Amino acid sequence: MLNLLFFGRLGDLASGIDKAIPYHIDLATPLAIRNKLAEQHPLLTKELSEPQVLVSVNKMIVKWDHPLFDGDEVAFLPPVTGG
Amino acid sequence: MPLNDDDFMRYSRHLLMGDIGEAGQEKLTQAKVLIVGLGGLGCPVALYLAAAGVGHIDLCDPDRVDKTNLQRQVLYRTEDCGELKVACAKDRLQALNSGITVNALAREVDVEILAGPPLTESYSAVIDCTDNVAARQLINTACYQQKTPLISAAAVGWEGQIVAFDFRHYRRLCFSCIIDYKSTEPMMNCANSGVVGPVLGVMGSLQSTAVMRMLLGFFEQHGELQRYDGKRGQWLTMQCAVDPRCPICGPTDS
Numbered sequence: 001m002l003n004l005l006f007f008g009r010l011g012d013l014a015s016g017i018d019k020a021i022p023y024h025i026d027l028a029t030p031l032a033i034r035n036k037l038a039e040q041h042p043l044l045t046k047e048l049s050e051p052q053v054l055v056s057v058n059k060m061i062v063k064w065d066h067p068l069f070d071g072d073e074v075a076f077l078p079p080v081t082g083g
Numbered sequence: 084m085p086l087n088d089d090d091f092m093r094y095s096r097h098l099l100m101g102d103i104g105e106a107g108q109e110k111l112t113q114a115k116v117l118i119v120g121l122g123g124l125g126c127p128v129a130l131y132l133a134a135a136g137v138g139h140i141d142l143c144d145p146d147r148v149d150k151t152n153l154q155r156q157v158l159y160r161t162e163d164c165g166e167l168k169v170a171c172a173k174d175r176l177q178a179l180n181s182g183i184t185v186n187a188l189a190r191e192v193d194v195e196i197l198a199g200p201p202l203t204e205s206y207s208a209v210i211d212c213t214d215n216v217a218a219r220q221l222i223n224t225a226c227y228q229q230k231t232p233l234i235s236a237a238a239v240g241w242e243g244q245i246v247a248f249d250f251r252h253y254r255r256l257c258f259s260c261i262i263d264y265k266s267t268e269p270m271m272n273c274a275n276s277g278v279v280g281p282v283l284g285v286m287g288s289l290q291s292t293a294v295m296r297m298l299l300g301f302f303e304q305h306g307e308l309q310r311y312d313g314k315r316g317q318w319l320t321m322q323c324a325v326d327p328r329c330p331i332c333g334p335t336d337s
């Protein structure tokens with residue numbers, strides 16, 4: 001399984017999404033997960049495609065093409081740049 | 084510069100602490116810091132560092148106080164509207180603590196400011212309280228090159244972020260490793276989407292704490308990124324990774 005976390009305001013858009021999804025070789029990068037979400041959740045996918053969205057895997061910030069393994073926790077973090 | 088009688092009273096709650104004490108207070112007194120941005124983050128940071136006795140604080144912001152700032156920028160009063168933020172902030176900080184030096188730099192941050200006060204060595208720490216990614220990248224580049232500790236925070240809506248870099252001791256991993264140097268501004272910012280005042284207080288207080296730890300010499304979270312979601316009361320702590328192709332800390336450094 002992969003455990004998905006949509007942090008902060010992304011959580012508002014991801015309320016109807018299954019947060020535990022079966023691990024599959026076709027969903028083995030954060031980018032692949034984002035592309036998969038695009039089919040049913042265009043609004044969330046639009047937010048995930050904003051510049052400066054961060055992805056973390058098992059509490060480590062990674063790139064979108066980072067390889068995923070069964071059991072990974074994948075967190076998506078919306079951009080925060082104000083002050 | 085040894086502490087005087089007034090200092091012993093003023094900083095007594097630091098002096099009582101074994102890991103601050105007189106030696107630690109003197110480190111704070113001797114420190115020179117730059118706060119870039121005197122908005123929602125910069126206000127609490129400036130207040131706490133001035134109160135703590137950080138001896139030299141430079142304030143950099145070109146903006147004037149606007150009525151829409153007052154909901155969260157806790158240094159300013161209604162009658163300050165139209166005045167320079169750094170001038171108002173300097174007055175308030177010196178009223179709080181006349182034993183420290185505060186300078187008002189009413190212009191956009193640039194490499195000259197980041198190089199440090201004239202005729203002195205570079206800053207002990209730079210605190211990034213800006214509201215845009217271009218300034219954050221400029222500050223990161225200068226801090227990396229000068230080996231100046233950088234404490235960077237941001238907020239929007241109910242959310243906050245903090246990440247700090249101790250470039251004195253670590254030469255890999257910087258802000259540009261996390262946020263691509265060429266990345267553009269996201270759609271959502273405080274001006275078009277709003278921000279909750281106390282969330283800025285939380286992040287600014289964390290920044291001040293990190294600055295004190297940097298100055299006292301026990302900061303060990305280089306490149307650790309923390310996120311706060313004030314709407315749900317959640318925290319997430321993550322480690323950032325070195326980008327081997329980072330244009331700032333990557334190719335030329337060993």
Ligand SMILES: [Zn+2]
Pocket residue numbers: 255256257258259260261326329330331332333
């Ligand atoms: Zn870097």
